[in-house]
Amino acid sequence: MPDDLSLDPELRAIALRYFAAVEVSRVPSSLTVADPSPERRRRGFDLGRGLATVAVFAAVCAVLIVVVVAGRSLRATSPTRTAQGGPSSRVCPSLAAVPREGPVPPRSAAAMAYDGATGQLVLFGGDTFNGKGVALGDTWIWNGTTWSQRDVSPSPPGRIGAAMAYDPASRQLLLFSGTGATPEDDTWIWTGVAWHEVRPATNPPPRTDAAIAYDPAIGRIVMFGGWNPDSSGQPMYDDTWTWDGTNWTKLLPSTAPPARAEAVMAYDVVSRALVMFGGEGDVAPYSNETWVFDGRAWALAHFPLGAAQPAARDATVMAADDANQTIVLFGGEENGGSNNDTWTWNGSEWTQIHPRNAPPARGVQTESGMMAYDPELRVDVLYGGPVANPQGSLGDTWTWNGNNWTEVANNGPAQPARGNC
16 A cells, blocks of 8 residues: 555545455455356355455545545645635635625725724725715624624714724823715714714814824824815815814914825824824825924925835825734825825835735825724724725725734625735
């Protein structure tokens, strides 16, 4: 019997039965005579029938060996996917189905942030980017594994491009403005079970696509820019506002970026300052400027000649990655097309990362996907975003661990797999 089967119990068992059958079939010729007696004829008939049975059994065993070996060979070279969509010792076939489902319908330009009070990601509103311009007003929760809709009342009216950030000092998840039937200037707080509208003494003007993030160095949420679609010429703002848990305050920094919308902002734990990138301005259609806010003034970051930095763009997504002490930026629209590149900021410079997997490109016409850092999972979570052809929104969920993107599977309907496959 071949020795190379000895390491596999299943193959060894089949092989033992096969070779035993072969040995039995080698019957000595002395068992037959030229003129057998009736007893010999009966025994010969029984022996012949037994040998025929053994031959059939041996043939079946041989076929089973071929099938098992072929099956093991296919399994050894075929990819598969873990329950969370990440790589494993096996990888899935390119046409495999990964169960996944995000907020329904898939959307763009929603507001999303991590709620430290409840330990969940909260997503609100947005639109489907299907040309109908319908502002959504539903609330969805990501618990680290699945998305689920919350049927809450009261709730903000549907809106696109609202600003959202979590204030750990007051333990409030803040939602401001955005555009529904008209641009809103309302302020809402998420309590974990419902939305509660607050009426501060001072409100910023209504706006869409403002940059917003919490600044732990000053203990306040900071918001910059945005634009008002109802104003003549759709003017963009260059104002800086802070939220202290009770009221909005307009700051008058000594220096400030030019007016823009669709910029992205996140807190950098290395430099202990807010970092804002890109956007769409009044003068240039796209920007690749990096601005840093120290709580008092804005400063434009300057880089050595030839230093790597993301191309000018809007409709990108960016979030802190505290686990790796960086900020991560993904995709966006540049030169009229969407991108799916990944960049990190380390406190002083940009570095393009070339991960093994990357989400599909997204970001079109001032509408972006949504991304936020989840400190419990220590990953950034990316959801949805618009694509131009055919026009619509993606409904996928990805996580970034500092080195690679992983598409996350959950309890939704099966769709073609991407990423690891």
